[in-house]
Each structure stands twice: as C-alpha cells, then as structure tokens.
Amino acid sequence: MSDVATELRPPSDAVRPPRTAGAHNEDPAQDYRPPAPVPTTPTRALLRGFFSRGRDMLSLMPEQAYRDRVMKVGRTRRTIILVNDPEIVRRLMSDDVEEFPKNDLMSGALRPLVGDSVFVSDGAAWRRQRRMIDPAFGHIRIDRSFLAMQAAVDAYQNRLDDLAGTGATVSLEHEMSHVTADVICRTIFSRSLESEEAQEVFRSFTQFQGSVANLQLGRLLFGKAWAEVEQPPAAVDSARRIRHLLGGMIDRRIEEGGPEGGPEGGDIAGDLIAAIDPDDGSRFSRDELIDQIGVFFLAGHDTTAGALAWCLFMLSQQPQIVRRMRAEIAAVGGSEATIGLAQIKKMSFVRHVFREALRLYPPLAFIPRVAQTEGHFLDTRFPRGAMILISPWIMQRHRALWRKPDIFDPDRFAPGREKDRCDAAFLAFGQGPRVCIGAAFATIEASLILARIVRRYDIEALAPETVWPASRLTTRSVSGIPVRFRRFVDR
Ligand code: HEM
Numbered sequence: 001m002s003d004v005a006t007e008l009r010p011p012s013d014a015v016r017p018p019r020t021a022g023a024h025n026e027d028p029a030q031d032y033r034p035p036a037p038v039p040t041t042p043t044r045a046l047l048r049g050f051f052s053r054g055r056d057m058l059s060l061m062p063e064q065a066y067r068d069r070v071m072k073v074g075r076t077r078r079t080i081i082l083v084n085d086p087e088i089v090r091r092l093m094s095d096d097v098e099e100f101p102k103n104d105l106m107s108g109a110l111r112p113l114v115g116d117s118v119f120v121s122d123g124a125a126w127r128r129q130r131r132m133i134d135p136a137f138g139h140i141r142i143d144r145s146f147l148a149m150q151a152a153v154d155a156y157q158n159r160l161d162d163l164a165g166t167g168a169t170v171s172l173e174h175e176m177s178h179v180t181a182d183v184i185c186r187t188i189f190s191r192s193l194e195s196e197e198a199q200e201v202f203r204s205f206t207q208f209q210g211s212v213a214n215l216q217l218g219r220l221l222f223g224k225a226w227a228e229v230e231q232p233p234a235a236v237d238s239a240r241r242i243r244h245l246l247g248g249m250i251d252r253r254i255e256e257g258g259p260e261g262g263p264e265g266g267d268i269a270g271d272l273i274a275a276i277d278p279d280d281g282s283r284f285s286r287d288e289l290i291d292q293i294g295v296f297f298l299a300g301h302d303t304t305a306g307a308l309a310w311c312l313f314m315l316s317q318q319p320q321i322v323r324r325m326r327a328e329i330a331a332v333g334g335s336e337a338t339i340g341l342a343q344i345k346k347m348s349f350v351r352h353v354f355r356e357a358l359r360l361y362p363p364l365a366f367i368p369r370v371a372q373t374e375g376h377f378l379d380t381r382f383p384r385g386a387m388i389l390i391s392p393w394i395m396q397r398h399r400a401l402w403r404k405p406d407i408f409d410p411d412r413f414a415p416g417r418e419k420d421r422c423d424a425a426f427l428a429f430g431q432g433p434r435v436c437i438g439a440a441f442a443t444i445e446a447s448l449i450l451a452r453i454v455r456r457y458d459i460e461a462l463a464p465e466t467v468w469p470a471s472r473l474t475t476r477s478v479s480g481i482p483v484r485f486r487r488f489v490d491r
Pocket residue numbers: 102118119120130295296299300301303304307362363364367368427428429430431433434435436437438439441442
C-alpha cells in the first residue's frame with residue numbers, strides 16, 4: 001500500500017516516555033505501558049500549543065490535569081474547565097443535562113455531514129429523535145444485527161487470509177475501518193461494503209475524517225469558537241457526497257418496499273423509515289433520515305475501528321495476553337466453526353481486554369459541553385458560555401482513580417479487583433441520557449472481531465516505536481500502525 005511508506009516515518013516532534021515499558025512482553029509479571037504523551041508542565045503546554053499549530057489536545061495536557069478534580073485549562077479567551085470528579089461529571093451528564101447542553105465545537109464540525117441529528121441536537125428535538133431511534137437498538141435488534149456482524153467477519157476473513165498469504169504490509173487502522181464499515185453497512189442497509197455505492201460512501205467518509213477541522217488549542221487560544229471556523233472545502237465536499245449517496249440508498253429502499261419494506265427481519269434503515277413518534281405520530285423526513293443514518297455510519301464504525309486498532313496493536317506487543325485469549329476462546333467452544341452470540345457472551349477475558357483498550361484509548365478523548373449559566377465546580381468559577389470538558393482519556397488515566405493508570409492490565413476489570421479501578425470514571429461510552437446508543441452493539445461486534453482475528457492470526461507490528469496517539473475526530477495514531485498478518489499455527 002502506498003501510504004505505508006509515509007506511515008513508517010516517526011512523528012517529528014513526539015513527546016515520548018523514556019521507554020515503552022514491557023514492550024513485546026512474554027513475562028506476565030512485567031508491566032506494559034503502551035504509547036501515550038508524557039504530561040508536561042502548564043507553561044510548556046502553553047508554548048507547545050503556541051508554536052506547533054495543529055498539535056493535538058492530548059500532548060498539550062499538563063500533569064496537573066491527571067491529578068486535579070477540576071482544572072481551568074490554559075489562558076484562553078473562552079473559559080475552558082476540565083472536570084475529572086466522577087460526582088460532578090455525573091451531575092453534568094445525568095442530572096443537569098439541560099444546563100450543560102452539547103457544545104458548538106462538536107456540532108460545528110459534524111453539521112455539514114449529519115445536520116441536526118441525534119448526536120448533536122438538544123432539548124425537545126433530541127428527545128423526539130431518541131424516542132424514535134431507541135427501538136432500533138433494543139435487545140432483539142442486537143440478536144438480528146449479530147448475523148450481519150458474522151457475515152461481515154466471514155467476508156473479512158477471506159481478505160485477511162489473502163493478506164496473510166502474501167505477507168503484505170497494511171495499515172491496521174484502515175483494516176479495522178474496512179471491517180467495521182462493512183458491519184455497519186450490512187446492519188443499516190442489509191448490503192455489503194462490496195457494492196460500488198457503499199465503497200464510495202466508505203471512501204468519502206475516510207476523506208471527511210481526514211479533512212474535517214479539529215479541536216485545536218491554537219484556535220481556542222485566539223478565542224474563536226468552533227462554529228466560527230469554516231470547514232475546509234474537502235470536508236464540505238465529502239459530506240455533500242455522502243449525503244447524496246445515502247439519500248439515494250434511502251429512496252431506493254422506500255421505493256422497493258414502502259415504509260415498512262426491506263429485507264426479511266428488517267434492518268436499521270427499515271426501522272428508521274417505519275419509525276413513528278409515539279407522542280405526535282410524526283415520521284422522519286427524508287433529510288432527517290439522512291442525518292440519522294449519517295451519524296450511525298460515522299459514530300458506528302470509526303469509533304469501534306479505532307478502539308480495535310489500538311487493542312490489536314497492544315496485543316501484538318503482549319503475546320502472553322493473546323495466549324490467554326486463545327485459551328478462553330477454545331474453552332467456550334469457539335473452534336473453527338462460527339462463533340455465536342452465546343459464546344461471545346461467555347468470553348469475559350476477551351471483553352476485559354477490549355474494555356482496557358477503551359480505557360487507555362477512548363475513541364472520543366474529549367466530550368465537550370457548554371455552561372448555560374455561570375457557576376462553579378468546587379472553588380473554580382466559570383462564566384455563562386464556558387466550555388466544560390469531560391475527558392474519558394484523562395479520567396480513565398487519572399492518578400487518584402486508577403491503580404497504575406498508564407499500564408495495560410485487562411484483569412483490572414475482573415471481579416475482585418474493584419479497588420484497582422473506578423467504574424464511575426469509565427466514560428468511553430459517556431453516561432446519562434446521552435449515553436452511546438450503540439454501546440452494547442459495539443461491545444459485541446468488537447468481541448467477535450477480536451476473537452475471530454486472535455484465534456486465526458498473529459499480528460506483527462512493523463515499527464512499534466513509531467506508533468503514537470493523537471486526538472483527532474477520534475483517537476487515532478499520528479503516523480499509522482503498519483502491520484503484517486500471519487496465519488497462527490498452534491504447535
Ligand atoms: C467503541 C465504539 C463506540 C464508542 C467508544 C462510542 C462513544 C460514544 C460516546 C462517548 C457518546 C456520548 C457523546 C456525548 O455525550 O457527547 C456516544 C454517543 C452516541 N453514539 Fe457511540 N460510540 C461507539 C459506537 C457506536 C455505535 C456502534 C453506534 C451506532 C451504530 C453509535 C451511535 C451513537 C449515537 C447515535 C450517539 C448519540 C446519542 C445521543 O446523544 O442520544 N456509537 N458514543
């Protein structure tokens with residue numbers, strides 16, 4: 001692949017720990033600390049933000065951010081408050097949601113693509129959308145979606161067998177985006193990613209993610225609100241193309257089967273076309289359908305893909321964890337035959353490994369809100385309009401809340417280890433009424449993909465010392481994760 005040569009270049013100004021402790025670990029007693037920026041002093045953080053434009057928020061966070069309960073971030077014109085206290089976060093995200101709505105930051109970036117969809121709307125508009133969408137993600141629907149997940153992973157295994165046969169170097173993030181996009185395509189439209197139209201949606205999403213303007217401290221330092229920052233033409237163009245393609249797919253579905261139509265058993269597109277608001281009997285308009293389906297495509301594959309890529313990268317460095325996963329998969333009956341939902345539910349170690357990847361590399365590193373009125377958290381005051389930052393990245397590595405917070409230790413989620421973790425500070429899926437609608441879906445999907453990959457392949461990371469996280473639209477690597485897949489041979 002042509003982009004791999006570029007990916008192999010290390011980031012020019014990475015702030016690295018002295019050494020990645022325990023890399024490629026055969027010794028279970030040795031700690032493994034996967035790559036993460038070393039927190040810095042507040043002054044250095046400010047200088048870094050000033051001199052390196054485009055630098056991401058993670059590398060600008062001072063050590064204090066990982067220790068304080070509430071902290072004012074930098075000296076920005078618009079007050080930014082970082083909140084790390086689980087009790088205050090619960091208030092913000094669960095009890096007082098009306099007082100702390102979604103922030104213009106996120107909405108401004110996503111609006112060209114997803115309009116005023118459930119991810120960005122607030123108040124009555126959000127409540128109506130959520131009422132109509134929730135049933136599509138209920139328990140029964142997960143059982144049905146699992147068939148789509150299996151079909152996507154079966155197809156993906158053919159691709160991986162070919163890659164393993166040739167020994168080609170590939171981008172792990174791109175690979176995971178491919179399989180998760182196929183899952184979401186089959187779940188929403190009952191069609192595989194192989195169709196020309198779906199391929200084009202996938203390509204346009206990749207372009208959108210690559211070009212959309214991001215949360216950069218430089219912008220905040222100069223006092224510009226996100227919504228004032230114009231999105232680059234490439235992002236606007238790809239958003240327009242995606243909306244056009246999704247609109248065509250929705251039209252065809254309605255023509256084929258009417259609002260109740262669609263394949264037997266239905267899919268998410270069918271559910272949304274047929275959804276009726278129980279309060280006023282209204283349906284989604286065509287534009288609203290494009291908004292919602294756009295969000296499911298974006299939120300439903302990019303997040304899971306990022307988390308899976310980080311998880312598999314860490315596993316490539318931790319063969320003894322891989323051995324334990326293989327033992328569990330074999331023990332619950334996952335032989336060469338298809339792994340079913342019942343078996344996935346029994347794979348607690350596989351789930352703990354994925355949860356630990358979500359803790360260390362939450363796809364949404366920051367969840368912004370805006371204060372509707374002035375107020376204070378502990379003794380830190382903020383004016384009306386202040387940006388309130390909740391950071392799964394920081395809370396999930398907070399020094400006071402987790403034992404050995406920077407160390408990869410999936411067993412911390414095992415029963416009996418409650419003292420070593422803080423469940424109230426696990427925010428990878430958010431919490432309260434705006435909690436991720438796809439959390440159960442993503443956990444099952446990721447467990448299936450992990451189990452199927454780990455059981456059949458070894459992964460060799462080609463330049464692990466160059467792998468470095470940054471907060472973009474989701475948490476991604478700065479210069480890629482080049483890997484090779486090889487068929488695993490059990491000796
Ligand atoms: C590992 C995978 C995923 C992660 C880490 C994740 C994370 C999140 C987080 C943190 C939020 C809350 C944002 C906020 O409060 O501002 C959220 C909301 C949301 N997610 Fe996910 N997500 C994942 C997968 C999915 C999937 C698979 C879907 C759908 C197919 C999905 C659809 C949504 C939607 C629609 C919302 C908005 C909910 C609302 O505001 O009512 N997500 N997600």
